[in-house]
Each structure stands twice: as structure tokens, then as C-alpha cells.
Amino acid sequence: MIIGGGHNGLVTAALLARGGLKPLVLERRDVLGGAAVTEEFHPGFKASTVAHVLGPLRASVVEDLDLKNRGLGFVEAEPRVFAPLPDGGGVALWGDAGKTAFELRKLSAPDADRYPEFHRSLSAIAAYLSRLLTLTPPDIDRPLKGPILPWLGLGMGFRGLGREDAQRLLRWGPMAVADFATEWFSTDVMRAIVCGRGIHGIFGGPWSAGTTANLLLQAASADGNGAGSTVQLVGGLGSLAGALTAAARQHGAEIRTSATVERITVKDGRVTGVVLAGGEEIAARAVVSGADPKRTFLDLLDPAVLDPDDVRRLRNYRQQGMASKVNLALDSLPPFRGEVAPDLLRGRIHIGPDVDDLERAFDDAKYGGISRKPYLEATIPTLWDSTLAPAGQHVMSVYVQFTPYVLREGSWEARRDEVGDAALRTLEAYAPGISRRVVARQVLTPLDLERTYGLTGGHPMHGEMALDQLFLARPLLGWGRYRGPLPGLYMCGAGTHPGGGVTGGPGANAAREILADLK
């Protein structure tokens, strides 16, 4: 039985069913996909309301579940990133590093000279780290137990990186992404684009230690391209849930929506099933939670069945949300200064002019406030799928950082509109007049992400992607192998290795471990 029909829960269900088990997925909402959903937020306008770019999906998940033949259309948006400049025009980064370097030359010769090596080194290191993402982390108590071959392979791979890249890998992980970006690039905008990737989904600014690790992990989930990854789905990210559901059902899984799990039942120290809101009890050999660690262990389980030390460790697990979403229905394309061609807006639009501005955005949140000038990452999905809005009109999906879950003053119910206002005010500086083109807007604060989408604390990644909460320490040291502290209890969500992002990685790794135990 799987709690939560988010993309990871569905991946786990489909892979377990494919492996011969008969999983039952219980989803609280009436739509599947979790934070990877596409919803109509205004009549005629559809947005991928929470996540708006794929991780991308792990290739083995796409292949094992035959997702390409289930109607999934992948869009590799180009340019991958466009960063408008405050006084008009902007910088575009493409999948082709040579093309990017060529265009960068108009902005800065030193940055153009450095870009190919940045792209090459990041790609090499990402390719190496990507091997780590598919592994189940070692057992902290018995690290030598289990197959040793993958670890030998990793050791060989590390040597294969060569001296320079190997040293870079060791050095970069703990670094503040501002230091990392400054080492590579001299222009404010290139530094800011790199920093944006480091702080994305992190309760920290560019000067926070370990933000480069976040960038490296994202690069490792994708192709390591210097421009990052911008893979989209035709129909929005919600199409993924449809394809995964079809795969899961075809292999024999059962999926129920509007089924709220209220409690995980335990008998004689063993998990026995769940109780739904309304009282229905369902027994199961194993319960797999796709929910975040705090919800799973502090909310759905009776804390009395856990070791008090573990309860304390769970409370210390850092899971405070920092981001909001503002989904805009527009009657026409945003009017970016300097007559920016619409083709340049197909990828991620980075709004954050320099390192100082990004750090100040975090400063506000550090003291419990909403960023006055937030970091934004926008996408305009109607540029590659016109069915998402009425003819000629557009959807702009805007990820807004920082908006702390815990506000020092006021409440999110009362302050929701401030987030929409801050996002539009920030956009106005680059696209004057955009506010007049807004037909409707949806604002999802960290509290909404918690209440509607079940992300405890509003954290989009099920917990900080920081060095102390990664790999064998995700969610806690000793719980890094998808098995909970009680027999029969498993985890498959973004609160397990390799963490957040629409990749299916945690779900696939968890399915492998569960099959090994139950078959």
C-alpha cells in the first residue's frame, strides 16, 4: 500500500506492480500527481500549479514504464534559460555550449572564454554524481554489508574524472554558490544565473554554505549542461501522472483518489495497514509512504511507537518552506523591455539581476519577512502548448523565492496577496505593463502548499537539500535505505535519497528495495 499519489508514489506503485506485487495507492486529493499537477486555475487557463519543470525524469523510469508510448510528449525547451537585463534585452543560455559562448561574447569576452570549460567540467562531474543517485545509500551501522561492486565502480569513476575535476568535486560541494559563481564568471547576470540554481528550493542565500551542492545535485539529475535543464511535458507536468497511472494500472496496481489516510496502524511493533478518514481500515503487508518525513512519522504515526530520540531528530529535520507560486493568466505575452523575441522565452526565465539582490531576497526571509524583491523563475508553457490557454492568451507560471512558512508578522491568510504583488512589482521592472495584461492570478503560499498539496511546512523538496540531509542522512542517518524504523514501513518520497525534483528517482530506488524485501 502506498500513501500519496504524487509522482514518486505512482512510480513506486507502477514498478512494484511490474515486479509482481499488487499495490494500492491512496491519494487524498481528487487529482493525482502531488506537486507535479496541471490544474485549471482560471476558466480556460491551465498551469502546472506547483512544480513547472521536470527534474528531468530518470531515463530508466521512462524506459521501464514505457512512458513514451503512453502519450508523454517531452519538450526540450530552448533556450534553456533567458535572463532579462534590467535595461532591456537579456542573456540566453542554450543547450549547445558553443552557441551560448558565442552569444555571451556580446556581453563579456572573459565569460564567453570561461563558459565552455564551465560546461565541460560541470557535465563531467554531474555524469559521475548521477551514478550515485541510482544507488541505495549504504547502511550506516553496517557499511560493508551488501554488494560492494557499485562502490568499487564509484571509486574507479572518481579516478576517471581526472585530477582537476576530482579536486573540483571535493571542493565545490560545501561551497557557497556565490563563491563558486564568482570564480567562474565576471558579469553580474552570469553569476546570478548560477546562484539562482544553487539557492533554488533552499532556505538559504547565495552566501549560504553548501548551496553549490544543490546545484551539483540538480546537474546530476539532468545532463550536467552549463545552462541547467529545462525539460517540459506537452499538456503540462500533470500529463506525467496520467502516464504513470496508466502504467501502474496496466501492471495491476489499484489507485484510489479522495482517500485520506488518517493514521498508519501498528501492532506489536509492526506496521499493519492504515485507517482512512471516515473510519475505513485497510490491512497491508507493507505501507510505503510517499508523504514527507514530518507528515509520515510525526502526523500519521503515533509518536509513542517511535524512539524519543528519533522523534527529536525528526523535529530537527529542516523542512521550512521558502517558496510560493504565482500563476498568471495573461491576455498577451509579457512585454519584456528591448523587444525580446517570444522564442527566447520558451525556457526558464531567470529574474534576479545580481548576487547581492538574491542575498537580500534571502535576508528578508531570514528575519521572517517576505522578500521585497524576490528571486523569480518563470515559465510560459503556452509558448509550446497553446491548448493551455484560450487562443492568443498565455499562462505565466512564476516560482517566487523567498517567502518563509513561518512569518514573524501576520498570517499567510492575511498576507497572501503580498506575494502576488511582490512578484508583479519585480516583473514590472523587466516587463513594464505586465500587470495590465493579467486576467487572473493564483497565489500559492507555503501554507497553501501545505494545506492543498500536503507539503509539510510548505517545503517543495520534502526537506532541505543540504549536506546534512542528503544521501544516507536523508531523511535521517540510519533511515537512508527507504525503510522506516518499524518493520513493514517504507518511504518513497522526496524526503529520501536523491531528494526533490520531478525525477522519479526516490520512487524508483524505493521500489527496488521494497521488491528485494517482499519478493
Added chain:
Amino acid sequence: MKRDAFGDAVVNTIAQYAPNIKKLILHRQVLTPLDLEREFGLTEGNIFQGELSLEQLFFLRPVPGWARYRSPIRGLYMCGSATHPGGGIMGAPGRISALELLKDWKKGKVA
């Protein structure tokens, strides 16, 4: 200019906790990061000869590949806070550096 303003800020901060302090000051010396650089030779005024952050510790101090007290130039060694285990008045970098240099010396590898 800024030096004195900073001295005032420090005294005012202490005065919040020990209000009497201003009357007790006979003389004050203010050493800013620039003074630490000029007078004490601490480049950029960093008191530990470089940040004590994970990417600059142990085998990464001062930079990867130079962490064994030897520099890339034969006969040139390092023994300061910029080497493992870093800053603080403990003499540890100096001691380990001396041991490493002696090892090389006995093998005739120094000169």
C-alpha cells in the same frame, strides 16, 4: 575615518552592557582588517590565513594538492595557519610542518 567610527561602535556596544566603560578608557587602539594586513602581514586581514570552511580544510588547505606542507616548488614549505589544521594559537600547523620537513631533510630531498 571609518577606523574611528568603528572604534566608537565597539565602545558603544560594550557600554550597553557596562555603562561605565567610557569613563575608564585611557587610550584606545583600533586595528581594522587593513591594519591587520599592513602591520601583521595577514593578507586581506583574514585572521586565520583563509576561511575555515569545509572547502578549505584538511586535504583542501590551502588548496587541493598543496595540503602536505610542501609547495609545488622544491625547497619551499608552508607552516602557517593556511595549512592543516588551520588557525588558532596552537602551534599545530608549525609542528606538523616541521616533522614533514625533517622527513624530507633526512632523505636529502630538501636542498
